[in-house]
Amino acid sequence: MNHQIVSVKTYAAVFFALLALTITTVAVSRLDLGEYNFIVAMAIAAVKGTLVVAFFMDVRRASSMTRLFVCAGLFWLAILLVFLLSDYLSRGWLPVSRWL
Amino acid sequence: MADHITALAAHEPELRHHFDDSAQQLESSTLGMWVFLVTELMFFGGMFASYTVYRNLYPEAFASASHSMNLLIGAINTGVLIFSSFTMVLAVRSAQLGQKKALIAFLILTLILGCVFLSLKATEYHEKWVEHHIPGPGFQYADARYFHQAQILFFLYFAMTGMHAIHMIVGAGLLIALIVMAARNRFSAAWYTPVEIIGLYWHFVDIIWIFLFPLLYLIGHTK
Numbered sequence: 001m002n003h004q005i006v007s008v009k010t011y012a013a014v015f016f017a018l019l020a021l022t023i024t025t026v027a028v029s030r031l032d033l034g035e036y037n038f039i040v041a042m043a044i045a046a047v048k049g050t051l052v053v054a055f056f057m058d059v060r061r062a063s064s065m066t067r068l069f070v071c072a073g074l075f076w077l078a079i080l081l082v083f084l085l086s087d088y089l090s091r092g093w094l095p096v097s098r099w100l
Numbered sequence: 101m102a103d104h105i106t107a108l109a110a111h112e113p114e115l116r117h118h119f120d121d122s123a124q125q126l127e128s129s130t131l132g133m134w135v136f137l138v139t140e141l142m143f144f145g146g147m148f149a150s151y152t153v154y155r156n157l158y159p160e161a162f163a164s165a166s167h168s169m170n171l172l173i174g175a176i177n178t179g180v181l182i183f184s185s186f187t188m189v190l191a192v193r194s195a196q197l198g199q200k201k202a203l204i205a206f207l208i209l210t211l212i213l214g215c216v217f218l219s220l221k222a223t224e225y226h227e228k229w230v231e232h233h234i235p236g237p238g239f240q241y242a243d244a245r246y247f248h249q250a251q252i253l254f255f256l257y258f259a260m261t262g263m264h265a266i267h268m269i270v271g272a273g274l275l276i277a278l279i280v281m282a283a284r285n286r287f288s289a290a291w292y293t294p295v296e297i298i299g300l301y302w303h304f305v306d307i308i309w310i311f312l313f314p315l316l317y318l319i320g321h322t323k
Contacts, residue, residue, distance in 0.1 A: 005196050006193065015185075022313075026171070026175055053307070056186075057299075057300055069131065080145050080149055081148070081149060088153055089156070
């Protein structure tokens with residue numbers, strides 16, 4: 001109500017972009033890119049997620065407070081995944097006898 | 101003083117008196133919904149974390165088990181869910197414009213697409229049952245090397261898609277409530293907060309699927 005109403009054209013463009021990215025991610029999964037298969041798949045998913053958050057959930061026009069909360073959520077998720085992997089990926093790097 | 105009382109009496113009926121204006125009221129509802137969605141993100145985050153650990157430990161078994169997933173149904177369901185997000189956003193837009201008929205039509209369309217998603221999901225679960233790919237005593241797997249490790253991926257598959265499906269069922273219930281409210285003329289261009297925040301919930305569930313699809317269906321197709 002305090003915002004201008006977004007045109008159907010904008011929403012349709014986001015919708016078709018999301019469909020195109022879905023087709024791309026299926027197509028890329030059939031190519032053998034080694035390690036990059038996972039990276040490309042997650043990058044495409046991140047772009048799709050960002051499109052949904054920015055346009056469909058309207059965070060691009062939301063207040064700074066709402067955006068701060070969204071970013072805080074993602075930051076906490078990053079803490080969860082990064083700290084977890086810093087443990088699992090670094091096991092065996094040092095010549096310490098296994099005690100787990 | 102008299103002016104103030106007149107202003108109070110004249111305000112929009114849906115505006116609660118502890119808010120300055122409708123914009124502030126909508127803002128606080130949106131923020132509250134986002135706080136809830138962040139807790140949901142952390143909830144699903146725990147399952148994504150356990151997926152990360154086990155895929156890191158058993159990459160070959162995960163690739164092998166992922167290969168047996170029904171990619172066609174998974175891809176169609178991704179499209180269906182994205183389409184339902186599109187119709188949901190159009191429902192919110194209709195609410196903003198005060199178009200009651202369009203609002204109800206788009207909400208019903210979103211509900212139908214949600215049910216299509218759940219039906220396809222049920223078909224897939226049935227397929228897993230027939231193939232004995234449900235972890236537990238009845239589990240069978242063609243490649244004996246991965247008998248135990250593949251069960252971990254199938255367990256994560258059922259936990260994550262099952263939790264996602266439960267969120268879809270809750271979303272469908274909320275949509276039915278919105279359709280009833282819209283039919284009873286509860287919404288106007290000045291007040292449509294429930295449509296807005298249930299829209300946020302629906303899109304969030306869509307985003308979870310956007311990440312589940314490549315993680316569960318799209319690994320192991322290169323071999």
